[in-house]
Amino acid sequence: HRQCALSSRARARRSALVWAMRTVPAFRQGRRVYHDERPGGDNKCIAYFLYAVVLAIIGIGIPYFAVTNELAYRSMAESFEEVRGDIVDIKDARDGDIAHLQSAEIAASVADDAFGVSLPSALQLRRNTEYCQWEQFSQTKRDENNRTYTQYSYVKTWRSYRIHSLAFDQPAAHHNPLRDPLPSSVFTAESAEVRLADGSSAIVEQAILAKTRAPWHRVDWTLGAIPRKNWFAWFWKDAARYEFISALDGTQTSLAALQHNFVYVGQGGYFFSPYLSSRSEGMFKYFFQYLEGSLLDWQLGDLMPSCTTGDLRVWYSVQDPSEVSVVGKILAIPEEHRRIDLYQTAKGHDVGILQAGFKSPEQMMNDEVRRQQWQCLFTRILLGVPAVCLGFYTGDNFKVDYRPVIAGTWGLAIAVMWLIMWGMNRYSLVMLPLSFAGLVYAVKSRKIAPKDS
Secondary structure (H helix, E strand, O other), rough: HHHHHHHHHHHHHHHHHHOOOOOOOOOEEEEEEEEEOHHHHHHHHHHHHHHHHHHHHHHHHHHHHHHHHHHHHHHHHHHHHHHHHOOOEEOOOOOEEEEEEEEEEEEEEEEEEEOOOEOOOEEEEEEEEEEEEEEEEEEEOOOOOEEEEEEEEEEEEEOOOOOOOOOOOOOOOOOOOOOOOOEEEEEEOEEEEEOOOOOOOOEEHHHOOEEEOOOOOEEEEEHHHHHOOOOOOOOOOOEEEEHHHHHHHHHHHOOHHHHHOOEEEOOEEEEEEEEOOHHHHHHHHHHHHHHHHHOOOHHHHHHOHHHHHOOEEEEEEEEEEEEEEEEEEOOOHHHHHHHEEEEEEOOOOOOOOOEEOOOOHHHHHHHHHHHHHHHHHHHHHHHHHHHHHHHHHHHHOOOOOOOHHHHHHHHHHHHHHHHHHHOOHHHHHHHHHHHHHHHHHHHHHHOOOOOOO
């Protein structure tokens, strides 16, 4: 009877938390702030600080991101070129060789100890943490008297990132607690045993498992591991992995449950933790709402069945391919103790690839290079953002045509990066003169620009 009572209380608490983890967004209308009445002081300091952050991201962050991606591409190209002719099949490999293998039998397990979650037949497990947060939106308009104002609005929903509410127009009424005890993380199996076609086996080390290229599948724990009813199955395939809910018996005594009140509530495989504010925090919030004039600003959005800011929920995704292809260094002969780890080339590059499906070494390397090429293409295009900013700035302040400035600056940045990374080649030789021509044309355009009256 006591166990039944405890079980009933647990089910009741779980049902209450399912209701608390509501997913309906809440909308609130903010106030209208006229630009000629905008207060100075702290708000202006915050605005300047945000401008400085944005400029740092555009002027430093984007170029740094582009250079690091280009470096990764060069390193990958050099390392694959070194080993391209040296890769042998695992049955012919000797100790220290770089070898290739394929397998349809993979034995591995991965766990998130903080939640007490463990999955068999999985290479990597990803914890995805979401936060109930307000986000501010603004629109600049003109009224019937031609006065410029900014209209603020706010939406509260689940997000994969936290939002600092200090810079909001009404931060007290839309306060976001920055609680994050268990952020998103990826967990990799310590090793994986793969069975080969000849009946022998090999151990793939964690360093290679961390490079797994395979689809991510959502994990859901249900009664009997029965898939949930999918009303949209006719056009959306349910690719989730379903596990027995009894596998979560140890989660009640995990660190997440005991210290941060996480409880498994289902609804798509979610663990939920409600936010409990202190009395002093509530009093401070009411006080600052009074100061900003939002204490009695009740709206229909406050009645929406939405989550509470500061609430957390966690769901999991997993990489569990049924077939793998691996390229790596063979260690520890004899055959019954073969291990596969990263292979270091003569130039110091580490080579280790694990991909889903049966693929040849050439296919695997081409896939890796193609993926890195797309990343480099994206970052090269992204370099156009600081070029656009510089173009508009010079166009407004130096009275030049901003279009050749944008094209010339963007081309020059890419050409210089290619010269540093790859040396003199036909691409940089074409890009450099075209970029300089664009900049020279921009300088000459200043002479024919109309003078200020």
